[in-house]
Amino acid sequence: MIQVSIIGSGNVAQHLIQAFAKTTEIELVQVFSRKPELLFSLVPNHKIISDYNLLKAVDLIIIAVSDDAIAIVSAQITLKNQLVVHTSGSVSMDALNSKNRHGVFYPLQTFSVSKEIDFKLIPICLEATTRKDYQILEKVAKSISDVTYNINSEQRKALHVAAVFVSNFVNHLYQIGNELCLENDLSFDILKPLITETANKIQTLSPTQAQTGPAKRNDTQTIKAHLSFLTNDNQKEIYKLLTKSILDNGKKL
Amino acid sequence: MIQVSIIGSGNVAQHLIQAFAKTTEIELVQVFSRKPELLFSLVPNHKIISDYNLLKAVDLIIIAVSDDAIAIVSAQITLKNQLVVHTSGSVSMDALNSKNRHGVFYPLQTFSVSKEIDFKLIPICLEATTRKDYQILEKVAKSISDVTYNINSEQRKALHVAAVFVSNFVNHLYQIGNELCLENDLSFDILKPLITETANKIQTLSPTQAQTGPAKRNDTQTIKAHLSFLTNDNQKEIYKLLTKSILDNGKKL
Numbered sequence A, B: 001m002i003q004v005s006i007i008g009s010g011n012v013a014q015h016l017i018q019a020f021a022k023t024t025e026i027e028l029v030q031v032f033s034r035k036p037e038l039l040f041s042l043v044p045n046h047k048i049i050s051d052y053n054l055l056k057a058v059d060l061i062i063i064a065v066s067d068d069a070i071a072i073v074s075a076q077i078t079l080k081n082q083l084v085v086h087t088s089g090s091v092s093m094d095a096l097n098s099k100n101r102h103g104v105f106y107p108l109q110t111f112s113v114s115k116e117i118d119f120k121l122i123p124i125c126l127e128a129t130t131r132k133d134y135q136i137l138e139k140v141a142k143s144i145s146d147v148t149y150n151i152n153s154e155q156r157k158a159l160h161v162a163a164v165f166v167s168n169f170v171n172h173l174y175q176i177g178n179e180l181c182l183e184n185d186l187s188f189d190i191l192k193p194l195i196t197e198t199a200n201k202i203q204t205l206s207p208t209q210a211q212t213g214p215a216k217r218n219d220t221q222t223i224k225a226h227l228s229f230l231t232n233d234n235q236k237e238i239y240k241l242l243t244k245s246i247l248d249n250g251k252k253l
Helices: A011-021 A067-076 A131-144 A153-183 A188-204 A220-229 A233-252 B011-021 B067-076 B131-144 B153-183 B188-204 B220-229 B233-252
Strands: A002-007 A026-032 A060-063 A083-086 A101-107 A124-128 A148-150 B002-007 B026-032 B060-063 B083-086 B101-107 B124-128 B148-150
Touching (some): A011 A026, A011 A131, A067 A083, A101 A131, A101 A153, A131 A148, A153 A188, A153 B188, A153 B220, A220 B067, A233 B153, B002 B011, B002 B131, B060 B067, B067 B083, B124 B131, B124 B153, B153 B188
Parallel strands (some): A002 A026, A002 A060, A060 A083, B002 B060, B083 B101
Antiparallel strands (some): B101 B124
16 A cells, blocks of 8 residues: 555645545545644544644655645655655646655646546646656556646646636636626526537547637627627627637638 | 428538437428538438429428528528528527518537537527417427527527637637647647536536636736746737636626
């Protein structure tokens, strides 16, 4: 069994704890949190600690805290030459304190505490400084997921930006769709099959092949009608910019 | 059996033909197309016509052509007092020639010829001028879909704009994600589970509850890092505008 401890009790930490509980290959040794009450339902009480001095040497310590806190937290660990990784898409591996061996264990997914998730399908992006450390990370990752990737820091940056576009920004467009429905006495449910199919399509078609709509067709009449329908300046601006971007894309092809 | 004819041979027409073929409640009487060769694999040859004078009186004629062509096509129909509908989200019901009874039969979905689709899950938005005509449309819609809605022209406009946001624009963001992957030697496959989960989440959470990411957290450091990572001006502008929109949204809550 590989011994793993986790620092953190937020979304990612909680999902990792649940995933490790389902595999016999990992022994979850300790979980550090300043808010132990968040963990009472997930971890046996004697494994929860709130004092860095109590952290035991294990095969791997995973820091799953907010980006800003990673450097501070890693500096507090009193162990030495311990393999320590963080789970962030946007923080450099070197943000981790140099007294320990370091790496990255980045599950590329959008986590909400209230929403269960099948970890087996989540790509885990791994980075380490030695082959031996990489193998430890790979074993841990493969115990909970079917998809692992070796991703260097530069690639991880690109991936994180791409993830913002295809997930955070996409969700914001869902929100605008929801607003337009509310304003017109329509149930957002009407849009849900369309949202599902739009995501399904690019599992087999490229986004270029999958593109449809007035901008793609250069249907200026419909575009004009939509712009005059929209009364919210912010929605209008987003409509204009994305329409222009799709049109420009069409010209490049 | 309800007798239905279709005018058109594009995406929507082809998907409708396939859906009607699966139900015993509909008899597809004729399909009109200027390009009959597109239909040879879908419709028995004797049902394909290219002359408007050959159109027979039926319970319903569905015009499934591009938005611009709807008015022209409906004027060519030589029948009178025939129930004629179009399938467009953005064209007014009154665009249909007044010599016939008219209505709208708008399946709210993104269609690609090369991608099969389960019509049962597609919401069909219906509009008619009399209760009797509405009942015909409802019967036809219910024979191929589990979800039908009575949507008036103003609501349909809103719905079409909303659909552009949650489908066409969303797909364009997928495309930008794809570009960022290509530029950094990453497979777009890494992003696919994230895309799926982002769409799945809002089936049970509201988009506001589902929102995550640096803009939602007001994580200015990550936002700055992302902007300096992006070299393409267009991508940068989209990143800025959508980030600002998410930030402004947070302030309203």
